[in-house]
Amino acid sequence: MSGLLARYAAVAGEDVIEQLRGLARPLAGLRVVHVNSTRVGGGVAEILVKLVPFLAELGLRATWEVIEGDERFYACTKLFHNALQGFPLTPTAAQLAVYERTNRDNAESLRPALRDADVVVIHDPQPAYLRECVPERRGRWVWRCHIDLSHPHRPVWRYLLPRVAGFDASIFSLPDFVQRLPHPCYLIPPSIDPLSAKNIELEPAEIAAVRERFGLDPARYLVTQVSRFDRFKDPLGVVRAYRLAKLHVPGLQLVLAGGEAADDPEGAEVLREVQTAVGDDPDVRILLLPADAHRTINALQRASDLILQKSTREGFGLTVTEGLWKGKPVIGGNVGGIRLQVHDHQTGFLVDTPEGAALRIRYLLSHPRIRERMGERARAFVQEHYLLTRHLVEYLALFHCLLKGRAQRIEVG
Amino acid sequence: MSAGTTGPGPFCVMDCSILARTTGLEAQSLRELRDALLAVDPASLYYHFWGGLLRPTFDDPEYMNDFAVWVGRDLRDGQLAERLAMVDPVVHPTLEDLRAELVDLCDDRLDALDGPAWVDRRRRFYFLAADIVVIPTGRSVASPDDLPAALALFSRGAIFYHFVDARRRRDDDRDDLRAWIEDHDGDTYAPVAARLAAVDPFQASLARLRQQVIAAVELGLAEVAR
Numbered sequence A: 001m002s003g004l005l006a007r008y009a010a011v012a013g014e015d016v017i018e019q020l021r022g023l024a025r026p027l028a029g030l031r032v033v034h035v036n037s038t039r040v041g042g043g044v045a046e047i048l049v050k051l052v053p054f055l056a057e058l059g060l061r062a063t064w065e066v067i068e069g070d071e072r073f074y075a076c077t078k079l080f081h082n083a084l085q086g087f088p089l090t091p092t093a094a095q096l097a098v099y100e101r102t103n104r105d106n107a108e109s110l111r112p113a114l115r116d117a118d119v120v121v122i123h124d125p126q127p128a129y130l131r132e133c134v135p136e137r138r139g140r141w142v143w144r145c146h147i148d149l150s151h152p153h154r155p156v157w158r159y160l161l162p163r164v165a166g167f168d169a170s171i172f173s174l175p176d177f178v179q180r181l182p183h184p185c186y187l188i189p190p191s192i193d194p195l196s197a198k199n200i201e202l203e204p205a206e207i208a209a210v211r212e213r214f215g216l217d218p219a220r221y222l223v224t225q226v227s228r229f230d231r232f233k234d235p236l237g238v239v240r241a242y243r244l245a246k247l248h249v250p251g252l253q254l255v256l257a258g259g260e261a262a263d264d265p266e267g268a269e270v271l272r273e274v275q276t277a278v279g280d281d282p283d284v285r286i287l288l289l290p291a292d293a294h295r296t297i298n299a300l301q302r303a304s305d306l307i308l309q310k311s312t313r314e315g316f317g318l319t320v321t322e323g324l325w326k327g328k329p330v331i332g333g334n335v336g337g338i339r340l341q342v343h344d345h346q347t348g349f350l351v352d353t354p355e356g357a358a359l360r361i362r363y364l365l366s367h368p369r370i371r372e373r374m375g376e377r378a379r380a381f382v383q384e385h386y387l388l389t390r391h392l393v394e395y396l397a398l399f400h401c402l403l404k405g406r407a408q409r410i411e412v413g
Numbered sequence B: 001m002s003a004g005t006t007g008p009g010p011f012c013v014m015d016c017s018i019l020a021r022t023t024g025l026e027a028q029s030l031r032e033l034r035d036a037l038l039a040v041d042p043a044s045l046y047y048h049f050w051g052g053l054l055r056p057t058f059d060d061p062e063y064m065n066d067f068a069v070w071v072g073r074d075l076r077d078g079q080l081a082e083r084l085a086m087v088d089p090v091v092h093p094t095l096e097d098l099r100a101e102l103v104d105l106c107d108d109r110l111d112a113l114d115g116p117a118w119v120d121r122r123r124r125f126y127f128l129a130a131d132i133v134v135i136p137t138g139r140s141v142a143s144p145d146d147l148p149a150a151l152a153l154f155s156r157g158a159i160f161y162h163f164v165d166a167r168r169r170r171d172d173d174r175d176d177l178r179a180w181i182e183d184h185d186g187d188t189y190a191p192v193a194a195r196l197a198a199v200d201p202f203q204a205s206l207a208r209l210r211q212q213v214i215a216a217v218e219l220g221l222a223e224v225a226r
Helices: A005-012 A014-027 A043-057 A071-086 A094-116 A154-167 A204-213 A235-246 A265-278 A294-303 A318-325 A352-368 A368-385 A388-404 B030-039 B042-049 B068-071 B078-085 B095-113 B142-151 B154-170 B176-185 B190-197 B206-225
Strands: A033-038 A060-065 A119-123 A142-143 A169-172 A184-189 A224-225 A253-259 A284-288 A306-309 A330-333 A350-351 A408-411 B012-025 B125-141
Touching: A005 A014, A005 A043, A005 A388, A014 A388, A014 B012, A014 B125, A014 B154, A033 A043, A033 A094, A043 A060, A043 A388, A060 A094, A071 A094, A071 A154, A119 A388, A142 A388, A142 B030, A154 A318, A184 A330, A184 A388, A204 A294, A224 A235, A224 A294, A224 A318, A224 B078, A235 A253, A235 A265, A235 A352, A253 A265, A253 A294, A265 A284, A284 A294, A294 A318, A306 A318, A306 A352, A318 A330, A318 A368, A330 A352, A350 A352, A352 A368, A388 A408, A388 B012, A388 B125, B012 B030, B012 B042, B012 B154, B012 B176, B030 B095, B042 B095, B042 B125, B068 B078, B068 B125, B078 B095, B125 B142, B125 B154, B142 B176, B154 B176, B154 B206, B176 B190, B190 B206
Parallel strands: A033 A060, A033 A119, A119 A142, A142 A169, A169 A184, A224 A253, A224 A306, A253 A284, A306 A330, A330 A350, A408 B125
Antiparallel strands: A184 B012, B012 B125
16 A cells, blocks of 8 residues: 555555545546645645645646636636625626636647546636646536535626536535536535645643644633634624623633635725724734645644534635534534534534534533543544545546446446 | 355455535524425435534534424424434335425424524534545455454444444444345354344444444453354
8 A cells, every 4th residue: 555545544444545546446547637726725625736746646647737827817707706605796797808818828738638628627617627628628527616605696697507417427515515407417525635734633741832833721621713813703602602602611721723715805894893802802813814824823723622624605614624523513604514514512512603603612511521422423424424535436436427427336347 | 255245254344434515405493494394415315314423523423314403403303303303214224215204294393383493504504425435445244253453453444434324324223334244144143133133333433433333342252252
């Protein structure tokens, strides 16, 4: 077994690696090209940076291509992103022209790879126009939509629909996110990499150092929410829940850890509101961490007694997965992918209000054995269902389905 | 080596992976559930009865299919949930028979209700379907005596294929392992086969099912040794 496979076997189990090898064996040499719009930053790049080498390790000829564009292109695709999630934004004809031209330009440089690939996986709307630019394509094309498409701004969806309808299949994270399309829509939730800096086991000394760095008292309870300062993450609701819980848990500490908000006007505004709400409370830390502070986030999650993700709207919620993987019960908003991960009394609690969150904080902090057992179940749950290895199993199964055509039962080998 | 998993040769260990896909059908009320049950692809019935074991869920173990879970938890109709939960998919020779029983139960309930409940859109029921990819592992078991060690290496997919999917796939209501043991040397290993027959594959997670199967085999082999 190679070093990479052996490392994952130690975490995910040898049976899982055996399953991967069994699925990959008949696909040896399959040319798979993933295309997205950024090499670094964002959840898609985080997944591809591990998924593609893993596929290659399993014998597939997997590569990862990144399209390039100028500011006008990214302004248009950001508008797409927001509009597809429901904001009433409509691109101008000039913006759409930039979008199509950028895809055509990228198609020229990527043409040999895209033309000869057996499977092309296009991530999100940014490169979705590429398919039309490669009419001589030979393989199967899949559109992997990471966005919640449940309530798209219709004019933008009307533009995008003919672009993606021609693909052979789509992948969504949740059934709630799917729009009707004239091809099979598969459901593959995202995953976390247990060996990444964000999730790898840490020595107690490193966790203690992070605690000390931020002035957190190890003798008192700590609850943490890791997320952008975004209204949908409800940081003000978290502060309210903390205040209510603190009436019964006097020493309670709260960490709100998010990324830099300098390039996000709304993020800066939300951050100011949170700072105002917190005031001079010495037991609350509002942390603005750089994008690469993965080990710090990891240590903060591990230092916490509970993880909060009190979103009022959420995609899949990988911060929930990360918290569960660290053996922490999660108190999460009753929305989106959080509902797939947080199961009442099993891995945490779903809540609809700050009061609900406060109630569950009180309950869990008062019952250490229940908290501990829930944490054990949470980690086992993620190990079984939300690690990178499961994600790979489903991608390989998808490749079999694409290559064999529509069949409900595919016997391989 | 037997091509399937039964017959006099070794037991060939298979693995499988299930891929979920949407069907485009959904329900927010009992009537919508009933109408969609009439129309949906049989692969969706398979997914909602059998596929749950391969999915991340802690759903109420007393409700052993997704329809019962949704009716009980979201529609909050305990009576119908209990009846749906007691539908045994294995006794139905075809998925169409299974579909007919589900529709009958919904119709009976609709007849009895003045105004069936509905749920908000966040709690709607999505009819999904399963595509199943079956792969040989290349591993085999020569004798029932080797089973405890071999079973410990079964993936969740292998457990699902041989103990859950088998009940749908085979026409004799046996799991693959029991069938192989009975065909291999049924007289000698009858205690093992009997213990396997007593394992209910729909009552536990796949990880726990694996433990139950190993325990059943070990106890059966101990009886054989006595």
